[in-house]
Amino acid sequence: QVQLVESGGGLVQPGGSLRLSCVASGSISSINGMGWYRQAPGKQREFVAAITRGGNTNVADSVKGRFTISRDNANTVYLQMNSLKPEDTAVYCCAAATLGVYRYWGQGTQVSVSS
DSSP, X not given: OEEEEEEOOEEEOTTOOEEXXXXXXXXXXXXXXXXXXXXXXXXXOEEEEEEETTOOEEXXXXXXXXXXXXXXSSSEEEEEEOSOOGGGOEXXXXXXXXXXXXXXXXXXXXXXXXO
């Protein structure tokens, strides 16, 4: 089992920045990738960014150039969000993949972009 805990959400003005963190615990040796998804009210969950164990990254077109995913060790992943827009408002969830499938999810952290 893997447990994921996100932090770093909050209220920010348009154009501002936030950095989300996700710390994994448990069977972290089984994780071969981690990612971020978001879900806005009334909308489906959407992919934001992902990073593999080898460090390869993938970022959704909607946030490319503004969001960056990174990690500093085997169990902590970050999502740096710059130039935030009101449409980025959502609950952001961290996910961990084993055998190429996202099997574990965090509780999520709220990001609100508003003036």
